[in-house]
Amino acid sequence: MYTKNEDDLLALGEKLGTLLEKNDVLILTGELGAGKTTFTKGLAKGLEINQMIKSPTYTIVREYEGRLPLYHLDVYRIEGDADSIDLDEFLFGGGVTVIEWGNLLGQDLPDNYLELEILKETTGRFLNFKPKGLRANQLVEGLQDGV
Numbered sequence: 001m002y003t004k005n006e007d008d009l010l011a012l013g014e015k016l017g018t019l020l021e022k023n024d025v026l027i028l029t030g031e032l033g034a035g036k037t038t039f040t041k042g043l044a045k046g047l048e049i050n051q052m053i054k055s056p057t058y059t060i061v062r063e064y065e066g067r068l069p070l071y072h073l074d075v076y077r078i079e080g081d082a083d084s085i086d087l088d089e090f091l092f093g094g095g096v097t098v099i100e101w102g103n104l105l106g107q108d109l110p111d112n113y114l115e116l117e118i119l120k121e122t123t124g125r126f127l128n129f130k131p132k133g134l135r136a137n138q139l140v141e142g143l144q145d146g147v
Contacts, residue, residue, distance in 0.1 A: 020096045055074065
């Protein structure tokens with residue numbers, strides 16, 4: 001999928017946010033400034049979260065309350081040391097977990113998650129969805145309906 005601007009990226013995130021259910025996991029990858037936190041802001045809107053969404057870069061985890069809890073993690077700084085946080089608390093905590101740089105967790109990832117690679121283009125963003133498992137495939141199908 002392709003988004004032309006920040007508003008499109010937010011809208012796509014919001015649409016996906018409306019589809020999310022308890023214990024869904026999203027992995028966001030892409031270079032610095034690609035739009036991972038911007039996309040998460042859209043997700044939060046789809047989850048009916050009214051708080052300001054901030055990057056968890058320095059805090060590792062930020063939690064938000066809405067239709068479902070949102071656990072927003074940035075694991076860039078803990079690369080190779082997934083045991084430094086209680087990942088299971090977030091993955092199975094009854095909310096939605098979004099992990100920026102989640103690809104760095106390798107085999108510590110659950111069996112079922114949706115990876116989204118965000119690639120900066122000259123005038124927008126290219127989004128590459130990589131579903132892992134049945135639920136992740138359902139999310140991609142739901143997102144593509146009406147697109």
